Amino acid sequence: MDLQKLKEKGICSLYGERITVGTSTCGIAAGALKVKESLNAKGVGCLGFCSAEPLVSVQEDGKAPIVYRNVKELEKAEILGWFYPWEFSPLEIDHPELEGHHNLPHLREHPFYRKQVKIVLRNCGVIEPLSIEQYIAMGGYHALQKALEMKPEEIIEEIKKSGLRGRGGAGFPTGMKWEIARKNEGEKFVICNADEGDPGAYMDRSVLEGDPFSVIEGMTIGAYAVGSNKGFIYVRNEYPLAVRTLEEAVKIAKDNGFLGENIMDSDFSFEIHIVKGAGAFVCGEETALIASIEGYPGEPRIRPPYPAEKGLWEKPTVINNVETWANIPVIILKGWKFFASFGTEKSKGTKVFSVVGKVKNTGLIEVPMGISLREIVLEIGEADDVKAVQTGGPTGGCVPVELMDVPVDYERLVELGSVMGSGGLVVIGNDSCMVDVAKYFLEFTKAESCGKCIPCRLGLNEMFGVILRITQGEGSQEDIERLEKLADIVATASLCGLGKTAPNPLLTTLKYFREEYLEHIRGRCPAGVCRALVRYSILPEKCVSCGLCEINCPVGAIKKTDDVFSIDQDLCIKCGSCFKVCKFDAVERI
Amino acid sequence: MRIEVDGTIFDVKKGNLLEILLDLGFEIPHICYHKAVGSYGACRLCIVEIEVNGEWRVVTSCSTDVRGGMKVRTNSKRIEDLRKGIIELLAKYTSSDLVENLASRYGIAVEGERRCILCGLCVNVCSIMGAHAISFEGRGIEKRVSPPFEIETEICRGCLACVNICPTGAIRFDEKGEIVVEKLIVAHHEMLECSICGRFVISKKHAESLGMMEIICDRCKRQIAAREYAKSMKIE
Numbered sequence: 001m002d003l004q005k006l007k008e009k010g011i012c013s014l015y016g017e018r019i020t021v022g023t024s025t026c027g028i029a030a031g032a033l034k035v036k037e038s039l040n041a042k043g044v045g046c047l048g049f050c051s052a053e054p055l056v057s058v059q060e061d062g063k064a065p066i067v068y069r070n071v072k073e074l075e076k077a078e079i080l081g082w083f084y085p086w087e088f089s090p091l092e093i094d095h096p097e098l099e100g101h102h103n104l105p106h107l108r109e110h111p112f113y114r115k116q117v118k119i120v121l122r123n124c125g126v127i128e129p130l131s132i133e134q135y136i137a138m139g140g141y142h143a144l145q146k147a148l149e150m151k152p153e154e155i156i157e158e159i160k161k162s163g164l165r166g167r168g169g170a171g172f173p174t175g176m177k178w179e180i181a182r183k184n185e186g187e188k189f190v191i192c193n194a195d196e197g198d199p200g201a202y203m204d205r206s207v208l209e210g211d212p213f214s215v216i217e218g219m220t221i222g223a224y225a226v227g228s229n230k231g232f233i234y235v236r237n238e239y240p241l242a243v244r245t246l247e248e249a250v251k252i253a254k255d256n257g258f259l260g261e262n263i264m265d266s267d268f269s270f271e272i273h274i275v276k277g278a279g280a281f282v283c284g285e286e287t288a289l290i291a292s293i294e295g296y297p298g299e300p301r302i303r304p305p306y307p308a309e310k311g312l313w314e315k316p317t318v319i320n321n322v323e324t325w326a327n328i329p330v331i332i333l334k335g336w337k338f339f340a341s342f343g344t345e346k347s348k349g350t351k352v353f354s355v356v357g358k359v360k361n362t363g364l365i366e367v368p369m370g371i372s373l374r375e376i377v378l379e380i381g382e383a384d385d386v387k388a389v390q391t392g393g394p395t396g397g398c399v400p401v402e403l404m405d406v407p408v409d410y411e412r413l414v415e416l417g418s419v420m421g422s423g424g425l426v427v428i429g430n431d432s433c434m435v436d437v438a439k440y441f442l443e444f445t446k447a448e449s450c451g452k453c454i455p456c457r458l459g460l461n462e463m464f465g466v467i468l469r470i471t472q473g474e475g476s477q478e479d480i481e482r483l484e485k486l487a488d489i490v491a492t493a494s495l496c497g498l499g500k501t502a503p504n505p506l507l508t509t510l511k512y513f514r515e516e517y518l519e520h521i522r523g524r525c526p527a528g529v530c531r532a533l534v535r536y537s538i539l540p541e542k543c544v545s546c547g548l549c550e551i552n553c554p555v556g557a558i559k560k561t562d563d564v565f566s567i568d569q570d571l572c573i574k575c576g577s578c579f580k581v582c583k584f585d586a587v588e589r590i
Numbered sequence: 591m592r593i594e595v596d597g598t599i600f601d602v603k604k605g606n607l608l609e610i611l612l613d614l615g616f617e618i619p620h621i622c623y624h625k626a627v628g629s630y631g632a633c634r635l636c637i638v639e640i641e642v643n644g645e646w647r648v649v650t651s652c653s654t655d656v657r658g659g660m661k662v663r664t665n666s667k668r669i670e671d672l673r674k675g676i677i678e679l680l681a682k683y684t685s686s687d688l689v690e691n692l693a694s695r696y697g698i699a700v701e702g703e704r705r706c707i708l709c710g711l712c713v714n715v716c717s718i719m720g721a722h723a724i725s726f727e728g729r730g731i732e733k734r735v736s737p738p739f740e741i742e743t744e745i746c747r748g749c750l751a752c753v754n755i756c757p758t759g760a761i762r763f764d765e766k767g768e769i770v771v772e773k774l775i776v777a778h779h780e781m782l783e784c785s786i787c788g789r790f791v792i793s794k795k796h797a798e799s800l801g802m803m804e805i806i807c808d809r810c811k812r813q814i815a816a817r818e819y820a821k822s823m824k825i826e
Contacts, residue, residue: 280729282729296725297725297726297727299726301631302629302630302631302650302653304653446730446731447729447730448729448730449729449730449731450729450730450733451708451726451728451729451730451731451732451733452631452632452708452710452726452733453631453632453633453634454632454633454634454676454679454680454707454708455634455675455676455679457708457730457731457733458679458680458682458683458731459675459679460730461730461731462679462682485675486675488672488675489672489675489676489679492648492672493634493637493648493672493675493676494634495631495632495634
């Protein structure tokens with residue numbers, strides 16, 4: 001196997017005339033496959049900018065690619081910017097020089113990309129996901145080559161010094177985890193946790209679909225460091241493209257001598273198996289994931305012993321998230337100092353977030369740790385109406401707009417009652433009801449609780465019942481106290497991380513938006529979201545009798561009597577159509 | 591090694607904190623822990639506080655090993671409040687003698703419908719027996735003990751370990767040879783009769799798996815033994 005030869009092949013296929021379309025699941029949903037076919041283009045991963053998809057890059061011979069946004073027909077599409085293919089990668093890459101387009105905007109000048117630092121997403125949207133040559137041309141497998149010449153202890157030391165912490169959410173130091181597993185004897189396993197289940201989060205999917213070899217290379221380095229010959233990628237079956245891409249990538253890596261026996265002509269052998277998860281959220285919890293691989297129901301197990309001591313089939317097991325694994329090759333190749341130069345004192349490197357909700361620029365971003373939520377939401381996302389930011393998925397918390405200056409840092413987010421989580425970031429606007437937000441997340445966690453331990457199974461169900469009552473206008477002051485008491489029981493006494501953190505959305509909304517809860521108890525939903533508490537009526541002094549509301553009412557609840565329109569409250573289903581169509585603000589929502 | 595429990599110092603051996611506390615005579619409610627099964631961690635009733643770096647931390651004693659110098663609180667207000675909260679939940683959703691008993695200590699009314707509290711003892715002993723005839727199905731509040739796909743199973747041998755270990759009587763067995771959890775039939779067994787008195791003794795499958803040659807019930811066995819003893823002692 002000749003790394004140099006593969007690299008040259010990769011460089012050849014990356015340059016010259018080349019049209020690429022982002023065809024990850026998100027791109028496909030935006031219609032990228034049709035565009036790809038019509039342009040006879042190559043499919044690449046996701047450049048992250050969801051609201052601009054389909055994204056098409058056009059590269060002429062000797063010139064840097066130009067990216068077009070929201071492409072239906074290329075001729076009519078708007079230019080997003082141009083960039084050099086290697087410039088998002090932190091690796092030093094000796095590629096042929098290209099001519100820039102200095103009359104056009106550069107991609108980095110766009111607010112969405114300006115503050116991003118791409119370590120994990122270094123290749124996404126640039127290389128064809130299943131081209132191992134292109135992956136190598138972008139610096140891939142050079143880290144494994146270097147690692148195989150190092151002592152396993154040196155690798156672990158490098159990871160420890162880098163300060164890399166688990167990107168799945170809990171933030172356990174990765175090097176320390178590896179060291180524990182290294183010290184244990186016998187057969188060992190490494191696992192990649194790709195059971196991404198947070199609503200609105202798709203960091204892992206994007207990496208797996210756009211740059212699968214980065215995860216495979218990371219795992220191979222990890223396996224060599226801890227002394228394992230067998231790895232598993234546990235990926236949810238709801239990600240069919242990710243599953244297919246991974247299966248192909250593992251095969252290609254094996255055919256090229258990067259997996260299997262005597263990897264890169266060394267004594268080290270390592271194989272990877274893909275395990276498909278059936279979609280239980282709790283299987284993202286490491287012990288439940290292990291139970292699921294073993295063929296048991298996805299239920300968390302008691303820790304300690306931690307998986308690094310006794311994991312899969314009771315053997316020492318290193319289990320890391322997709323994003324954690326994808327960081328490894330860069331740390332090995334560029335050294336710990338490079339990685340640790342980003343971030344805060346205790347949270348190093350970058351973090352990938354999926355920014356969704358009430359923002360202009362929705363998408364996947366990678367930012368250095370320590371950046372403030374305000375910068376992410378207002379500058380990158382260009383949001384203009386923010387009430388709160390929900391970080392950490394359904395078990396994270398809501399940070400109010402006043403506290404958005406908090407830096408992205410594991411400890412600082414916990415201080416506010418939220419968590420880093422795996423990277424879901426939902427921006428909540430002023431038209432959202434915070435009680436309704438908490439209800440939504442509780443409904444999710446109660447349904448996704450595995451049901452093993454009493455506090456989580458019954459406590460969350462009870463909490464949901466109480467909050468439902470409040471949103472229906474039947475709540476009382478005692479209900480708020482009951483919610484706080486139940487939240488304490490669930491958070492303290494539950495078996496696993498799901499139960500321990502499931503009350504976070506409730507607790508943070510109660511802490512920062514208590515007045516909204518009290519308003520509901522008084523019979524009013526300030527945001528006008530909770531339907532039982534909303535009442536529409538027509539203000540005769542503003543109404544010009546245009547009749548638009550009457551036409552749009554789906555149940556015929558609006559009638560004209562004596563030249564005045566009014567709403568029959570018994571018929572009204574509170575859909576809000578009249579409120580939305582009235583051009584004279586004559587429909588009032590209380 | 592020495593540990594401090596509720597302010598008193600004890601000399602104890604290495605081992606599982608729950609077992610050691612029970613041996614010392616502390617009353618720690620627990621449902622899902624069984625010596626044969628080990629710690630499973632579902633009921634969360636055996637919680638205690640232990641001191642870690644100067645802070646009191648709530649842990650389940652069944653999953654904690656004792657360490658020398660450990661400080662434990664078994665009945666602090668924090669623990670009592672949490673325990674009461676968990677029992678309140680159990681009492682709202684389930685009912686059985688076991689839950690009645692626990693609830694009565696805190697003056698809680700029991701109003702639940704189901705018996706099963708999903709402590710997992712039945713599933714775990716079935717797995718120890720090597721049968722794996724029952725497991726959990728569903729998630730969250732829908733979770734239940736069930737044979738595969740909720741269909742009567744042939745895998746069950748009828749050893750009745752599940753019935754015997756169930757703390758709430760949610761798994762039952764009747765003379766017709768039916769094992770039922772809540773309202774779901776797990777298995778139907780052909781029962782073998784005592785070759786002397788004709789009473790049902792054991793399921794055919796379990797007798798076969800144990801390699802039993804003759805089927806005689808406990809009572810008849812005792813009578814035979816008594817008769818032989820009397821004969822040997824020459825008692826009429």
